[in-house]
Amino acid sequence: MSSTGKKSVLILGGGLAGLTAAKRLIDRGFDVKLIEKRNIFGGKVSSWQDGEGDWIESGTHCFFGAYDVLYDLMREIGTYDAVLWKKHELTYTLAKGENFTFRTWKAPSPFHLTPAIIANNYFSFSEMFTFTKALIPLVLKRDKYPPTQDHLTFAEWAKNFGVKDRFxxxxxxxxxxxLKFIPPEEITAKIILDVTEVFLRIPHASRMGFLKGAPDQHLIQPLVNYVTDKGAVVQKDIKAKSLMFDGEKITGVELTNGEVLSADYYLSALPIHNLNKVVPENLRQKHSVFETIRSFKGVPVISVQIWYDKQISDIDNVLFSPDGVIPVYADLANTTPEYRTLRGKPYKGKSRFEFCVGPAKELMRLSDEEIVKRVHxxxxxxxxxxxxxxxxLKSTVVRIPQSVYAPLPNFDAKRPPQKSPVKNLFLAGGFTQQPYYDSMGGAVFSANLASEGICNAAGVKY
Incomplete structure (x- = not known):
């Protein structure tokens, strides 16, 4: 218990999950301290200004309509209006200038997707019929079906139903x-089927939005301001070295500078590779879940931004491409009004693209110049x-050696719950058990569950 007489919580990690948990717990009367090893907050949703004043992001941040928990949070901190919802359609750009668009109707699910099936003008009727037929078990069994397919990659699942490789x-x-920066030949079928089921069941789930500006200004810093205004201690440039486990409970966190921080409850909101670094051997030996999660691997991610001297795309939405090295991207000069600048000066009538470049593991060895060349x-x-x-006119490359966990077949059952077997240790993050995986929605959802678990343990109403 802290000097204030309140139950205390120490949160490791200042990404979206850690900051969300800080808000939930400070709102419920806990004494909250959060530490972040980097010099910026936000984790996978971080953004910063470079030396020329341009905002750089850690990745392309699309806001799926399905992330209701995220929008609840944004309404609470007064930033929901910063989300600019785009036309409910998905456009694919292909080699040689080809393209097609999946559109929707305003109709009850799953009929809202009818135009995507009958009027995409790219896939043949036979291709669409075969795929639609493959989805029948998903339509009938709904969310009960994807878990039964976790033993397969999505490519294996599709081929079992006769879906052609072109489709x-x-x-x-x-x-x-x-979604997860790995191709259909590697990703578990469960994730793709889970997402597809949500898109089929909830008409607005596949609609996309973008922030009107930087995530730091419209999501992350407002969260930091909220919790600090209510008394939370939030610190950057502080790195945890190890959890201290006495065989029954966590007694403290040793920092790399030798200092020890203690609290009544501990919440790790670290990415899986960093969590594994701070788990001591005696904790792994006592509780097998901490040995199991050592097998989780982070996926490398590369993000590229390019400012051009002319407008190349006029599409104000997310864009997909199966060809080349730009599977998902957006022209931020169209989607994000506050990004219409270059080196502090107005930048209008030109394209400023942000790309997720992948698969990144095949490109990490290349120079920045070569990566930009391939994107171009x-x-x-x-x-x-x-x-x-x-x-x-300008380009930037951001490399993240380990980002989201790799969701391979047979891994879903290994994802730990937010309540660990240690009575005062809780976990948050996309790798933990919740329906949105490693995403902004997953970060918030996991933080909500972890915070609820801490409240239950402390006898506090959530």
Whole structure:
């Protein structure tokens, strides 16, 4: 118990999950301290200004309509209006300037997706019929069906139903890489089927939105301000070295500077690879769940931003591409009004793209210059006419060696709950058990569950 007489909580990690938990717990009367090893908050949702004043993001942050828990949080801190909802359609750009768009109707589910099936003007009726038929078990069994397919990759699942490789690669390769940065041949079928089931069941779930500006300004810093205004202690540049476990409970957290922090309850909101670094051997030996999660591996991610001297795309929405190295991207000059700047000056009538580049593990060894070159080639291939004569005014490359956990077949059952077997230790993050996996929605959902668990343990109403 803290000097204030309140139950105390120490949160490791200042990403979206850690900050959400800080809000939930400070709202319920806990004495909260949060530490973050980097010099910025936000984790996978971090953004920062470079030396020229331009905002750089850790990745392309699309706001799925399904993330209700995220929007509840944003309403609570007064930033929901910063989400700009886009037209409810998904556009794919392909090599040689080809493209197609999946549109929706305002109709009850699953009929809202009818235009995507009958009027996409790219896939044949036979291809769409085969895939639609493959979804019948999903429609009938709904959320009970995806867990039964976790032993398969999505590619294996699709081939079992006769789905042709062309459909798999053109339709689902960019989706798999957008969701978890690994291709259909690696990702578990469960994730793709879970997402598809939600899209089928909830008409607004597949609608996309973008923030009007930087995540730091419209989500992360408002969260930091909220919790600090209510008395939470939030600190950057502080790195945990190890949890201290006495065989029954966590007694403290040793920092790399030798200091020890203690609290009544401990919440790890670290990414899985960093959590594994701070778990001591005696904790692994006592509780097998901490040995199990050592097998979780982070997926490398590369994000590229390019400012061009002309407008290449006029689409104000997320874009997918199965060809080249840009599976998901957006022209931020269209989607994000506050990003229409370059080096502090207005930047209008030109394209400022942000790309998820992948699969990143095949590209991490390349120089920044080579990665930008390949991205530019992909853009020129998708927009052969619009890109003629286009010159790059500026580019940035962000590399994250380990980002989300790799959701391979047979891994879902290994995901731990938020309440650990140690009575005062709780976990939050996309790798823990919740329906939105490693995403902004998953970060908030897991933080809500972890906070509820701490409240229950402390006898506090959640």
């Amino acid at each position: 798999l690669q053109k339709m689902y390769r960019p989706m798999a890489l957008a 080639e992909s853009i020129c291939d998708c927009y052969p006419n619009e890109s003629k004569g286009a010159k790059i």
